[in-house]
Amino acid sequence: xxxxxxxxxxxxxxxxxxxxxxxxxxxxxxxxxxxxxxxxxxxxxxxxxxxxxxxxxxxxxxxxxxxxxxxxxxxxxxxxxxxxxxxxxxxxxxxxxxxxxxxxxxxxxxxxxxxxxxxxxxxxxxxxxxxxxxxxxxxxxxxxxxxxxxxxxxxxxxxxxxxxxxxxxxxxxxxxxxxxxxxxxxxxxxxxxxxxxxxxxxxxxxxxxxxxxxxxxxxxxxxxxxxxxxxxxxxxxxxxxxxxxxxxxxxxxxxxxxxxxxxxxxxxxxxxxxxxxxxxxxxxxxxxxxxxxxxxxxxxxxxxxxxxxxxxxxxxxxxx
Amino acid sequence: xxxxxxxxxxxxxxxxxxxxxxxxxxxxxxxxxxxxxxxxxxxxxxxxxxxxxxxxxxxxxxxxxxxxxxxxxxxxxxxxxxxxxxxxxxxxxxxxxxxxxxxxxxxxxxxxxxxxxxxxxxxxxxxxxxxxxxxxxxxxxxxxxxxxxxxxxxxxxxxxxxxxxxxxxxxxxxxxxxxxxxxxxxxxxxxxxxxxxxxxxxxxxxxxxxxxxxxxxxxxxxxxxxxxxxxxxxxxxxxxxxxxxxxxxxxxxxxxxxxxxxxxxxxxxxxxxxxxxxxxxxxxxxxxxxxxxxxxxxxxxxxxxxxxxxxxxxxxxxxx
Numbered sequence: 221x222x223x224x225x226x227x228x229x230x231x232x233x234x235x236x237x238x239x240x241x242x243x244x245x246x247x248x249x250x251x252x253x254x255x256x257x258x259x260x261x262x263x264x265x266x267x268x269x270x271x272x273x274x275x276x277x278x279x280x281x282x283x284x285x286x287x288x289x290x291x292x293x294x295x296x297x298x299x300x301x302x303x304x305x306x307x308x309x310x311x312x313x314x315x316x317x318x319x320x321x322x323x324x325x326x327x328x329x330x331x332x333x334x335x336x337x338x339x340x341x342x343x344x345x346x347x348x349x350x351x352x353x354x355x356x357x358x359x360x361x362x363x364x365x366x367x368x369x370x371x372x373x374x375x376x377x378x379x380x381x382x383x384x385x386x387x388x389x390x391x392x393x394x395x396x397x398x399x400x401x402x403x404x405x406x407x408x409x410x411x412x413x414x415x416x417x418x419x420x421x422x423x424x425x426x427x428x429x430x431x432x433x434x435x436x437x438x439x440x441x442x443x444x445x446x447x448x449x450x451x452x453x454x455x456x457x458x459x460x461x462x463x464x465x466x467x468x469x470x471x472x473x474x475x476x477x478x479x480x481x482x483x484x485x486x487x488x489x490x491x492x493x494x495x496x497x498x499x500x501x502x503x504x505x506x507x508x509x510x511x512x513x514x515x516x517x518x519x520x521x522x523x524x525x526x527x528x529x530x531x532x533x534x535x536x537x538x539x540x
Numbered sequence: 541x542x543x544x545x546x547x548x549x550x551x552x553x554x555x556x557x558x559x560x561x562x563x564x565x566x567x568x569x570x571x572x573x574x575x576x577x578x579x580x581x582x583x584x585x586x587x588x589x590x591x592x593x594x595x596x597x598x599x600x601x602x603x604x605x606x607x608x609x610x611x612x613x614x615x616x617x618x619x620x621x622x623x624x625x626x627x628x629x630x631x632x633x634x635x636x637x638x639x640x641x642x643x644x645x646x647x648x649x650x651x652x653x654x655x656x657x658x659x660x661x662x663x664x665x666x667x668x669x670x671x672x673x674x675x676x677x678x679x680x681x682x683x684x685x686x687x688x689x690x691x692x693x694x695x696x697x698x699x700x701x702x703x704x705x706x707x708x709x710x711x712x713x714x715x716x717x718x719x720x721x722x723x724x725x726x727x728x729x730x731x732x733x734x735x736x737x738x739x740x741x742x743x744x745x746x747x748x749x750x751x752x753x754x755x756x757x758x759x760x761x762x763x764x765x766x767x768x769x770x771x772x773x774x775x776x777x778x779x780x781x782x783x784x785x786x787x788x789x790x791x792x793x794x795x796x797x798x799x800x801x802x803x804x805x806x807x808x809x810x811x812x813x814x815x816x817x818x819x820x821x822x823x824x825x826x827x828x829x830x831x832x833x834x835x836x837x838x839x840x841x842x843x844x845x846x847x848x849x850x851x852x853x854x855x856x857x858x859x860x
Binding site for chain 1: 564567569584585589646710808811812815816817818847848849851852854855856858859860
């Protein structure tokens with residue numbers, strides 16, 4: 221995909237204004253970890269259960285009428301799918317979503333319930349980018365990337381604008397460090413643009429820590445040949461994009477990886493202490509902090525990026 | 541206990557103003573049930589995980605300095621305990637909580653963590669009212685009832701003032717029916733005062749439906765001799781008070797009872813659709829609606845009153 225432009229602060233402010241008109245800010249909760257107050261941004265409480273609604277709304281509202289009439293195509297394991305489907309339904313745009321056959325049932329059914337067409341693919345043998353691009357070409361539809369797009373990055377960054385306003389309103393310290401789950405890096409890059417004074421720490425599942433390694437070496441490195449299974453279906457991106465990598469790299473962001481058991485422990489902590497249902501991929505930032513892999517400090521903000529769970533899997537995580 | 545006064549609309553407004561100064565409104569979410577938009581008031585997202593923080597704050601702030609210095613005593617399976625402990629810590633008041641030995645561990649540990657002293661009793665053989673009254677007398681401390689008190693009722697009613705403001709701000713219809721979990725009836729009575737135009741439906745666990753029967757007969761009836769076990773630890777009140785009963789009875793409130801499996805199904809629905817952890821007692825109002833025991837209508841508000849769960853029990857509920 222050709223990069224049309226870089227994400228900008230002006231675009232971010234525009235995104236934040238557009239999103240504030242249709243969605244209330246997600247709550248910012250404060251809870252102590254080892255005696256230190258930490259702020260939690262609950263993106264799991266968006267209508268679609270994830271932050272992805274932000275970028276989808278900013279992207280789709282930027283399309284002109286003729287483009288909207290030809291529809292949109294996206295590929296996603298579920299949260300971006302729901303974001304695009306939600307925005308498309310509200311704008312009267314036809315949406316087609318390419319989704320892995322093993323995506324969580326709740327994400328698939330929610331996407332279908334919002335009127336999108338779902339096209340399955342096999343995560344092991346097919347490349348979703350290729351299927352989605354072919355569909356878009358055949359239909360004249362617009363491909364809506366899940367992270368490799370300046371509008372999508374700006375839209376996700378609107379969460380950071382809300383965090384700044386909420387910290388001020390709640391008399392909390394301004395954010396000094398944001399800890400955020402990372403798949404393609406759209407949310408992390410958007411937050412980095414929105415909150416210029418905070419240190420950025422991105423968190424990935426072990427074996428899927430390509431952004432962490434890329435930031436360490438300064439060169440984009442893909443996920444290895446046979447990555448391990450992970451419950452973090454939302455974080456299984458095999459390679460980040462120059463657009464997100466450059467923002468985070470220039471910012472000096474660093475990454476850490478967490479284990480599956482650390483992620484499940486974070487899901488339990490969120491249920492017990494915050495009374496929030498957080499999906500595995502949405503809990504990795506909290507997991508890194510609880511595991512002591514990211515140092516606590518005043519002004520820390522942890523992003524809880526999604527809460528879409530299949531109940532059987534969730535019951536197992538809760539059972540410990 | 542002598543009834544000093546009735547709860548009033550003026551007291552309610554005072555409570556709402558005091559509470560707005562220290563706590564942000566809990567979110568009001570909208571989600572469809574069978575195609576009908578329904579509003580959900582998430583009191584589970586209070587700092588203590590339940591609405592009880594409201595009444596405790598209004599009650600304790602109404603005590604004069606000399607009374608505060610002698611401390612407070614409360615009895616509770618956990619949510620009122622946490623509310624009193626939270627308010628007492630913030631006001632520098634010593635708090636003693638009489639708690640059943642089988643209370644959920646999370647409620648006990650949270651109460652202790654907030655600096656309260658916890659005194660155990662056996663739910664089967666001892667009467668907590670007697671223990672608490674003896675402690676209060678011995679120490680000169682003030683007993684803070686969990687529902688049989690005008691300040692407590694007014695404080696809980698502040699949730700209704702928030703609901704009215706949120707419905708207006710979100711362009712939702714004004715509440716026409718509020719469906720609310722009921723133990724002693726403090727929250728239901730407070731909401732009835734706060735939202736005078738809504739029909740009130742209270743919900744209890746099967747076998748613990750004393751308020752439902754009392755409202756049907758017009759006379760306070762206690763829970764029967766050997767009530768069945770229930771996961772709704774927060775709703776195991778054996779007899780409501782004239783104060784709460786009179787408010788609800790004059791209002792023409794009616795009640796329904798739900799089964800344990802209906803309650804667990806509502807917990808699962810809340811996790812999957814709203815991404816909220818709701819304790820059994822906090823989920824009964826939703827359970828009644830999902831089970832078709834309360835008719836859907838435009839302007840319906842369901843109260844999710846608490847979210848404090850022991851994870852082992854919660855995992856079982858999630859597993860279905």
